[in-house]
Amino acid sequence: MGSSSLLLFWGYCGLFFWVIFPLESMAVDVNECLDTTTCPAYATCTNTLDSYYCTCKRGFLSSNGLTQFRGPGVTCKDIDECSQSSSRCGPHSVCRNLLGRYKCSCFPGFSSPTGNDWIPGNPDDFFCTDVDECTDPGICPKHATCHNSPGSYSCVCNLGFESSSGNRNIQGPGETCEDVDECADPGICPEHATCHNSPGSYSCVCNLGFESSSGNRNIQGPGETCEDVDECLHMCPSNAMCTNTPGSYFCTCSPGFAPSNGKLSFTEQGVHCRDIDECSQGPSPCGPNSVCTNALGSYSCSCIGGFQPNPEGSLNFSCKRIPFKCKEDVIPNNEQVQLCQVGAAVEPEHGSFCTLINATFSVLDDACENRTAEVSLKNTAESLSSVLKQTSTWSNFTKEETSALATVVLESVKSSTLAAFLNPSANVSQTVRAEHLEIESKIIKEGCTEENMTFHLKAQGDEMKIACSIIEESDSTGPTGVAFVSFWGMESFLDESFFQDPQTPLANFQSKLKMKMNSRIVQGIMTGEKKDGFSYPVIYTLENIEPKQEFESPICVSWDTNLEGGRWMSSGCVVLEASKTHTVCSCNRMMNLAIIMASGELTMEFSLYLISHVGIIISLVCLVLAIATFLLCRAIRNHNTYLHLHLCICLFLAKTLFIIGVDKTDNQMGCAIIAGFLHYLFLACFFWMLVEAVMLFLMVRNLKVVNYFSSRNIKMWYLCAFGYGLPVVVVAVSASVQPQGYGMHNRCWLNIDRGFIWSFLGPVCAIIMINSILLTWTLCVLRQKLSSVNSEVSTFKDTRLLTLKAFAQLFILGCSWVLGLFQIGPMASIMAYLFTIINSLQGAFIFVIHCLLNRQVREEYRRLFTKKIKPSSETQSSGILLSSNPSTSKTG
Structure with a gap:
C-alpha cells in the first residue's frame, strides 16, 4: 500500500470516530431548576448533569433535616436564632427574630456605633456601650449633680439643697432642687453668733464684740466658738x-x-x-517764786532765777531765795586755776598766769562784795580790759593756760554784767566802752509792748538781735536784762588753733584745712537764761576782720568750756548769710561767739579720707598685678586681654596722679595741668570700655566668620587711636571753651561752680548709656544663638562670660561717678561713703573680675607659686593682631 493510500485510510478512520461518538454525547440535559416549583419556598435549586438538589437558604432549615434534598413534601422552616443563644447580640442588648434572620438593638441607656436594628451582614460589629447622660448639661435641674450609672443616671441635689419631691435621687422633668434654710435650726451656730443663709450653704458670723476661735470671720461646722474680743488692745485712744x-x-x-x-x-x-494744763489753773500748783511747766498728763515745778527748791520736808513744792554767787560761778575746774588760789604755793613758771587770774578775781570780789550795792559796769569793764591789755604776757602762756585764762575772763564779764542787772535802779540802756571791750546793755522792765518786737544791741561794729519771744522765755522774776559784748584783740590769742571739729578729730588731718580767725569775739548775756536753749534763734551779725574770699567758707564757732579747758566748737550755731564784710549766725542760746574762715573741705570726715587713700593704694597694687598678668600670662593673651591692659594702664596712671597731685593747689598753673591730665586719663578709661563693648558686639554678630577682625585688618593701633585720641579731643575742646575750668582753690580737679564738671560727666553718662545698650544687645544675640546650637560650645560660653564681665566692669567704673551726682540731700552721707569706697577700689574690682575669676590665670598663679613649668603644648601666642576666636582662651 502506497503512502497516499495509507494516509487516506487513516483519514477515514478518524472521520468514523468523530461522527460516531459525538453524536452520543450531544444528548440534551433538562434543567429542572427552571421550574420555580421544583424547590420549596426559601430554598435554592442547584441543577446537576442528570438531576438537581434543593438547599434551604441561610436562616432556614429543611423539614427532613437534610442539607440537600429533592422531591415533594420537604419545606424550609425559619430558624429562631435568638432562642438558640441568649447572648446572640451581646450584653445590654435585645435580639429579635426575623424571617430567615434576626436583628439586634441596645437596651435604653446604651448605644452601638452601628446603631439599633443591626442585622447580620451589615458592616462593623454590633456591641452596646453605656450612654453617659451626664454629658448633657441640662439633664439635671439647677443646683443638682448628675451621677451616671450603666444604662441610666440619677440627679442628686447639691449640699444645701433638697428636691421638691423629697427624694434623694431625682430624674425626669418637673423635679427641682430648692435651697435648704439651715438657719431654721437654732443650734446651727454657736453662742454669740448670727446665722446668715445663702444659696446652698450658710455662715455664722460672730456678733459685734466677739471673734471666732479660728480667727475666720465666717465660721461653719462643729468646734467653732465665738469668744469675747478684748477691745482694750486697740480701741481706746492714747492716754x-x-x-x-x-x-x-x-x-x-x-x-x-x-x-x-x-x-x-x-x-x-x-x-x-x-x-489738762494744770499750770493754767489758779492758783498755781507750784506756789510762789516758781515756774510751772505743763507736761503730757502731768506738770513739773522749778524755781525761778535766784531761787532754789526748799529742801525742808514740806508737802507742797516751794522755793526759797539763794544768795547771789559771783566768783564761785566763774572759777573753772582747771588745775592751773586751782594752783593760783590765795595761799597756795605758785611755781615761778606760772607766776604771770596766776597774776592775771588773781587780778581778774579781784575785779569780781569788788563787783560782788556787797549784794545790795549798785555794781558799776563801767568800772568793771575797765578793770577787766586791763587784763586783756597785757598782750605780751598772754603770748608766753601755754595753750592750756591761755584757754583757762580766756574762760575766766569771759565768765567774769558775764558774771559782773549779771550783777549789774540785779539793781533795778540801773539805767534802762547803757553803753560801756573800754580799751579792749565794749558792752551795750538793756533792761526790759515791762516786757515786750508790741508783738514781734526785736531788740538790737551793737558793739564795735557787731550786732545781736533778740526777739521778744526769747525775752518771754526768760526765767527772770523781775526785769529782764540783756547785754552784748564785743572784745577787741582777744581773737589773736583764741585763734583758729583752738578750733576742734568733732567731724575732723585728728590734728594731722585738720592741718590740711586752711583756717583763720576772721572776727572779733562777742558774747551774749541775759538774765534767767534757759540752759537747754531757746525756742527761737538769737541772730548775731559779726564784722569780718578781712574781706571774705569766694573760696572761703565761714564757720560760726562758740567757746565750749567743757572741752579741754576751752575750745572753739561749731555746734549750736549755723551761718545764715555771708558777705565780704559781714557774717550772720543763728544760735539757739546766748554764747561766746566768733567766726572762723575755712578754705578747705571742712565737712569731709577723716574716715572718708582714710578709706579713700587706703582704697587707692590697694587699687594701685591690684592694677600693677593685673598689668603684669596681662603682659606675662601668654595663655590668656588675645584681643580682649589687650583691651583690659590699656584700661588698667589708664586707670593706674589716673589714680597715681590723683593721690600724688590732687591737693597740689599752691601753683595755679601746675594745678590746672594736673586737673587736665586727670580729666584725660579718666575719660580714656571710659573710652576703652566703649571700645571693649563695641568689639564684643561685633564679635557676637559675626561669630560664624573665622578671623573676622583680622580679615578686615582691624589693627590694635586703630583702637588705640580711638581710645586715646577721642579723650584728647574732648579735653582740648573743653580747655579752649573754658580754660579756667581746670583747678580749684582746694583741689586740682574740674571746677563745679559753672557746670564745667559736665565736660567729664557728659561723655561718661553717654558712654554708660551706649555700653549698656550694646552689652544688652550682645546678651540678646547670644541668647538667640545659644538656643540654636549646643550650649556647651566654648565660643558662645566665653563670649557670654566676657559680656557679663564687661557689664560688671561698666557698673564698677560708672556707678561711682553716678553716685557722685547724688551727694546732696538727706542721703548725702551714705552716698559719700558709697562713692568713696567704690571709686577708690576700682582697681581691686577689675583685678578680681579679670584675673582672680579667670580659671587659666588662677592656674598660672598656682604654677608660679608651686614652681611648676607649664607644658609648651598649652602655651600659645597671638601677637599684637586681634583674633576673633575667643574659644582659644577662657578669658574675660
Missing part, C-alpha cells in the same frame, strides 16, 4: 484706760487728761484724751 466687758468695752481718760466729748466714759471713735 486712755480701757475696760473690757463681754461683747463691748468702755474707755476712760488717764489722770491728767480729759475726754474731748466731756463724758467720763466713752466708746465712740474720734474722741481724744486731751492733756
